[in-house]
Amino acid sequence: MTSIAVSTTINGDDVEFLCRADETLLDVLRNRLGLMGAKEGCGTGDCGACSTIMDGRVVCSCLVLGAETEGREIETIEGMANGSDLHPLQSKFIEHAALQCGVCTPGFLMAAKALLAAHPDPTEKEIRFWLAGNLCRCTGYDKIVRAVQDAAAEMRGEGT
Amino acid sequence: MRYERPGTIEDAVAMLAQASGRSFVLAGGTDLLVRMKSDDFDADLVVDIKAIPGMDEIAETADGFAIGAAVSCAELAENSALVSAWPGVVEAANLIGSTQIQSRCTMTGNLCNASPAADSVPALVAADARVRVIGPNGTRTISAQNIPVGPGKTSLEKGDIIDAILLARPQPRSGDAYLRFIPRTEMDIAVVGVAVNLTLGADGSVQTARVALGAVAPSVILSEEAARTLIGTKLEAAALGALEAACSAASIPIDDKRGTVAFRKQVAGVLARRAARIAYERAGGK
Ligand SMILES: Cc1cc2nc3c(=O)[nH]c(=O)nc-3n(C[C@H](O)[C@H](O)[C@H](O)COP(=O)(O)OP(=O)(O)OC[C@H]3O[C@@H](n4cnc5c(N)ncnc54)[C@H](O)[C@@H]3O)c2cc1C
Ligand code: FES
Ligand code: FES
Numbered sequence: 001m002t003s004i005a006v007s008t009t010i011n012g013d014d015v016e017f018l019c020r021a022d023e024t025l026l027d028v029l030r031n032r033l034g035l036m037g038a039k040e041g042c043g044t045g046d047c048g049a050c051s052t053i054m055d056g057r058v059v060c061s062c063l064v065l066g067a068e069t070e071g072r073e074i075e076t077i078e079g080m081a082n083g084s085d086l087h088p089l090q091s092k093f094i095e096h097a098a099l100q101c102g103v104c105t106p107g108f109l110m111a112a113k114a115l116l117a118a119h120p121d122p123t124e125k126e127i128r129f130w131l132a133g134n135l136c137r138c139t140g141y142d143k144i145v146r147a148v149q150d151a152a153a154e155m156r157g158e159g160t
Numbered sequence: 161m162r163y164e165r166p167g168t169i170e171d172a173v174a175m176l177a178q179a180s181g182r183s184f185v186l187a188g189g190t191d192l193l194v195r196m197k198s199d200d201f202d203a204d205l206v207v208d209i210k211a212i213p214g215m216d217e218i219a220e221t222a223d224g225f226a227i228g229a230a231v232s233c234a235e236l237a238e239n240s241a242l243v244s245a246w247p248g249v250v251e252a253a254n255l256i257g258s259t260q261i262q263s264r265c266t267m268t269g270n271l272c273n274a275s276p277a278a279d280s281v282p283a284l285v286a287a288d289a290r291v292r293v294i295g296p297n298g299t300r301t302i303s304a305q306n307i308p309v310g311p312g313k314t315s316l317e318k319g320d321i322i323d324a325i326l327l328a329r330p331q332p333r334s335g336d337a338y339l340r341f342i343p344r345t346e347m348d349i350a351v352v353g354v355a356v357n358l359t360l361g362a363d364g365s366v367q368t369a370r371v372a373l374g375a376v377a378p379s380v381i382l383s384e385e386a387a388r389t390l391i392g393t394k395l396e397a398a399a400l401g402a403l404e405a406a407c408s409a410a411s412i413p414i415d416d417k418r419g420t421v422a423f424r425k426q427v428a429g430v431l432a433r434r435a436a437r438i439a440y441e442r443a444g445g446k
Contacts (some may be wrong), residue, residue, distance in 0.1 A: 133258020
């Protein structure tokens with residue numbers, strides 16, 4: 001199988017890579033670019049552990065072909081913190097103990113980031129529906145919802 | 161497997177028509193990529209239609225809406241004209257998967273995947289949607305209902321691509337609605353899905369009705385018997401009772417771990433009654 005040359009933008013940087021036609025964006029991130037933040041929980045769109053943002057929308061990177069990302073803008077968890085300054089969502093996840101094993105966390109953070117960009121003041125119901133495609137085996141979800149609510153308040157300038 | 165991203169529909173059709181082995185159109189990939197990962201799947205060619213100009217647009221025409229085949233279901237909800245014209249179609253499309261899936265999945269992909277449980281399909285059929293098919297022998301417009309012919313099977317031929325779903329401008333005093341039953345509150349496959357589309361007369365009685373049932377047969381059912389129970393009524397108790405019975409009778413579901421035949425038949429009736437009420441209210445009926 002011949003390789004396809006792809007030019008894309010990842011976390012603001014121009015990136016070029018070669019991939020096979022059947023390789024997913026998740027495969028490319030993890031196996032070719034060394035970006036190990038996105039996780040493979042299922043590979044079939046069910047768990048959300050591989051969530052990344054493409055052209056402003058959260059997607060399962062396991063259901064995007066690497067070749068499809070030509071000319072697109074990709075955001076991954078690696079671009080979330082600014083140097084050593086954590087994003088408010090990251091800080092609040094730590095503060096609320098919204099993670100245990102952490103496998104689901106990058107996916108939740110990317111999905112939550114897209115949520116707050118679209119809806120800065122979501123209700124609890126909106127948060128739960130938006131994050132329904134992200135599964136967590138450890139936390140029971142409640143702490144995650146609280147962390148997202150708290151981060152949203154901080155990002156609106158209503159510090160708690 | 162080869163991946164191609166042609167810039168014109170003519171090139172896309174030619175690639176598919178000339179492909180020697182198995183070839184697939186790629187829209188959102190939320191069905192196709194899942195299938196690609198199974199061991200018994202093999203494709204020689206995948207043709208990504210998302211770079212073809214116009215495919216990602218919802219065009220408002222004199223007749224209604226032309227929804228490009230690459231428009232994601234998330235984008236449907238962001239088009240207020242479409243939401244107010246066809247709220248049932250949009251709510252059905254928005255039930256597909258999660259936020260992540262919504263960013264990518266398309267109604268055309270939902271239709272062409274030909275799952276008996278596809279959520280947007282009963283709503284499209286109730287709305288009398290048509291699809292524009294471009295193939296090696298030119299362009300034709302056919303009823304969306306005629307695309308799926310059985311589980312995983314469509315009437316499309318080699319080289320055919322749907323470039324848009326066409327929805328008419330709704331009649332005055334009309335409304336549509338879709339409801340499904342799933343064991344969870346989200347992220348699950350319909351055990352039964354029902355769509356109803358009604359147009360009322362000036363006196364508030366139902367003039368035309370279309371009732372479509374999903375997940376209760378190998379492909380979507382458009383039940384004329386069910387529609388007839390509503391014509392001339394204002395959805396009085398007797399009419400809704402007759403609708404419920406007609407929908408249960410029209411359903412020929414399978415038994416599986418997600419629902420028995422008896423359960424699915426009963427739920428088809430119950431959902432039809434509820435969807436009819438919502439459609440009636442959206443049409444301005446009281
Ligand atoms: C986690 C998850 C949850 C899901 N939940 C639901 C759900 O709740 N309800 C539901 O109905 N479905 C669900 N699905 C299935 C899937 O998301 C939908 O069927 C979706 O609408 C498919 O659209 P797509 O654009 O991604 O299709 P693709 O995967 O791109 O294509 C699907 C099929 O249609 C063909 N095709 C696509 N576009 C065209 C075209 N323009 N012309 C000709 N052929 C074409 C492809 O070749 C392929 O065979 C789910 C899937 C996942 C992974
Ligand atoms: S790994 Fe992509 S959704 Fe589970
Ligand atoms: S923290 Fe372990 S899966 Fe969520």
